[in-house]
Amino acid sequence: MKAVVLPDGSVSLPATLRERHGLTRGGEVLVEDTGDAIVLRTLDQAVARAQALSRRLVAGQAGASVDDFLAARAGDTGAE
Known part of the structure; x- marks a missing residue:
């Protein structure tokens, strides 16, 4: 398909x-x-692409899921 660049750059x-x-x-x-x-x-396409990339990068790694993160946070006592 062909698109047109207008004089104003759009x-x-x-x-x-x-x-x-x-x-x-x-x-x-x-x-x-x-x-x-x-x-x-589109913004939706960019988000879906980033999510797919993230899934590939952490696939099979223990402790890499959101559920693992939330479980670890639930175990935090908050004491420093």
Whole structure:
């Protein structure tokens, strides 16, 4: 698909892309410069990507889950 860079520097995305990804007027995207490309992600896409990366990084590591963290915190006495 083709997008247009307007004279003021804004980019006009095709309506089909905006609709498919839930981008309405005033919707925000994150812009990533990968060095050889520009990647646009919705905030939901960026969160999902970060969550997937986190899951891969801690997979199989004991004590790495949120439940493990909360259990450890519940065991803290607060004494220093």
